[in-house]
Amino acid sequence: MAKALVLKDITKRFPLVLANDHISLDLNWGEVLALVGENGAGKSTLMKIVYGLQPPDKGEMWVDGKPYRPKSPLDAIAHGIGMVHQHFMLVEPFTVLENLVLGLEPGSPLYLDLDEARKRATALMEELGFQVPLDERIENLPVGLQQRVEILKALYRQAKILILDEPTAVLTPQEAEELFRFLRAYVSKGNAAIFISHKLKEVLSVSDRVTVIRDGRVVGTVKTPETSLEELARMMVGREVVLRVEKGPAKPGEVVLEVEGLEAPPRLRGVSFFVRAGEIVGIAGVEGNGQTELVEALAGLRKYRGTVRYLGHPLPHLALKVREAGVSHIPEDRLARGLVLDFSVRENAILGDQHRPPFRGFLGFLDGKAMEHHARTLVETFDVRPRSTDLSARRFSGGNQQKIVVGRELLRGPRLLIAAQPTRGVDVGAIEFIHQRLVEARDQGLAVLLVSADLSEVISLSDRILVMYEGRIVGELTPEEAKEERLGLLMAGVPA
Ligand SMILES: Nc1ncnc2c1ncn2[C@@H]1O[C@H](COP(=O)(O)OP(=O)(O)OP(=O)(O)O)[C@@H](O)[C@H]1O
Ligand SMILES: [Mg+2]
Incomplete structure (x- = not known):
């Protein structure tokens, strides 16, 4: 035949x-x-x-x-x-x-x-x-x-x-x-x-x-x-890949993010939790149980009710102000929110920070040299292939587009990172790499809120795991307690 x-x-x-x-x-x-x-x-x-x-x-x-x-x-x-x-x-x-x-x-x-x-x-x-x-x-x-x-x-x-x-x-x-x-x-x-x-x-x-x-x-x-x-x-x-995340125990510091009774339509029905400096808090859950609303509310992209404190102060309700305060956000949909596809890497690398030094230079014009330097650092540190800063984001493969977003959000030196599906569409080698960067940033005191539909990612990366179901947090587990089966049941709404 x-x-x-x-x-x-x-x-x-x-x-x-x-x-x-x-x-x-x-x-x-x-x-x-x-x-x-x-x-x-x-x-x-x-x-x-x-x-x-x-x-x-x-x-x-x-x-x-x-x-x-x-x-x-x-x-x-x-x-x-x-x-x-x-x-x-x-x-x-x-x-x-x-x-x-x-x-x-x-x-x-x-x-x-x-x-x-x-x-x-x-x-x-x-x-x-x-x-x-x-x-x-x-x-x-x-x-x-x-x-x-x-x-x-x-x-x-x-x-x-x-x-x-x-x-x-x-x-x-x-x-x-x-x-x-x-x-x-x-x-x-x-x-x-x-x-x-x-x-x-x-x-x-x-x-x-x-x-x-x-x-x-x-x-x-x-x-x-x-x-x-x-x-x-x-x-x-072309080499051995570590399929497990290698990380030591977290040494949490001050509370960076504190959320109380946060509600955001249509699906977020009231959640309370905190994230400290130097820890990765993972949100596990089947997609569509309020995670999108949670992330967008915190990133200043969606209206909400409830209290959100960041470093002890109310978190502004406006995306640009949230960014300015030192919060980074890896959006779940890199095409819709993460990148401007017709912009070059150089432009995408400063998206959201273009009005600030060092990118905003003399007389308010963008400083081309600073931008190029930054973009170069990004493509090199985050292994973006090809190593071009001129190419428009559209011309990169899916996983490399994701690396551009992750790199931009980490390189700006945030206090809090809200990471939604950070390794979606990324190959095993690059997942290993991104996970290592996240753990490194954690060890330097970054507070990370990780939202991922990938259970093994949540389990291997998080220091604490919150399970979301129908817009609420239905359980908190340590990664040791979070065997896939137990976590799977909680995610399906079966009480532990
Ligand atoms: N229209 C284009 N113009 C220039 N370069 C392109 C174009 N389309 C793809 N490329 C380049 O060709 C190479 C292969 O891209 P391709 O999208 O086929 O990768 P892939 O294997 O599907 O990767 P991924 O797993 O990230 O989706 C990449 O280096 C990409 O940047
Ligand atoms: Mg592809």
């Missing part, structure tokens, strides 16, 4: 990097092939080539044994290839149903298709075993559901080969489980899938084989039962 997809010598050069360097790989019908590699290794670039979003400089492809040279995603779709992107591509003000039909039949007015579309979509959802509210607008859906819409959209177009670029970065563990069940069922019907993820545990559990890419080249392909987390990490990074 012909292979689902064969790539041979795919090569793609961007001005600063050789993103794909003679990549060859194949995908069998009936299998999930995982694609792993460090941030910037070239995974998304390769998949965009397969999906017809950009042409390769060189190389050949075959789909089901036939030569394949897509000129656009329409070609890819016509060949039975669907893609769920790293960053969602849905049209927000439109409904789910409209998004399904959108762009499918050029020239045919939207309203004509909707009834038929509803029938097909309903049948498809039944077959897949998941539901999405068809008449809801995309902007009103939580990310987990948005992602189902992306999958539904690809399958609606009868994709036989499904490409998923970091589909689980924004999913809760439960949602991820559901996705994996779907993927296994999908390939067992004879389809094929390519799955990109930095979560190596998931990779091992869902895929049949794993192809590892480093610096644009294939390092090797391994069968999942025959490999391990450690081996994959080593192949990706």
Whole structure:
């Protein structure tokens, strides 16, 4: 039988990097092939080539044994290839149903298709075993559901080969489980899938084989039962990776943040806690239990009721003032809040501090030299690749964009860091690195409030763990007490 997809010598050069360097790989019908590699290794670039979003400089492809040279995603779709992107591509003000039909039949007015579309979509959802509210607008859906819409959209177009670029970065563990069940069922019907993820545990559990890419080249392909987390990490990074955080006990000092009866609609229903200098307090919880509201309220981005004291004084209600007071914030959504994508690294590196010295120079103009120096320090200290300060943020891979945000927030020397999903979309090597920087900053007296959907991150990084459920804190645990099972139960609302 012909292979689902064969790539041979795919090569793609961007001005600063050789993103794909003679990549060859194949995908069998009936299998999930995982694609792993460090941030910037070239995974998304390769998949965009397969999906017809950009042409390769060189190389050949075959789909089901036939030569394949897509000129656009329409070609890819016509060949039975669907893609769920790293960053969602849905049209927000439109409904789910409209998004399904959108762009499918050029020239045919939207309203004509909707009834038929509803029938097909309903049948498809039944077959897949998941539901999405068809008449809801995309902007009103939580990310987990948005992602189902992306999958539904690809399958609606009868994709036989499904490409998923970091589909689980924004999913809760439960949602991820559901996705994996779907993927296994999908390939067992004879389809094929390519799955990109930095979560190596998931990779091992869902895929049949794993192809590892480093610096644009294939390092090797391994069968999942025959490999391990450690081996994959080593192949990706090219050295041993410490998968555990190495840190000594915290030596907490004065109370930096004190929160009392904090409420913020729609989901934060009253929380009280404190964070001291020199400690990392982790908030564990299934996403959507008020964490977003909590973080945004503290960062001055959302209205709230209740008392928030910072170093003994009321914390201002305004984002810029909060920053000025020495509070840093790593936002959960780096694209919406963390970066201005069309700005260069140099500009992004001072975002929020542009009005202050040393960046605001003579006569109030921005001081180019100071900015360049700062940006250079950031890309070097935080291993941003490529090491460019000119490149716009848009041109960096997802994980490198995240490093730019984390670097900026740490380098400004805050007293308090509110870190929401600080390693989302970041590769294992970079996670190790970011964790070490956070622990180092803690040891120098930084107070850290960590919000993460990644349980193992919360457990390994935090000195104290608060569990949030339905807008309240339902328990406090030490990391030793927080075995994943106990924590999982608390997170699901089961009292300890
Ligand atoms: N349009 C572009 N212009 C210039 N450089 C680009 C462009 N798109 C990607 N690159 C560069 O190509 C390299 C590969 O990027 P790619 O997005 O494929 O990485 P990735 O493996 O998907 O990483 P991540 O895990 O962080 O998502 C990176 O160095 C990136 O900066
Ligand atoms: Mg990518």
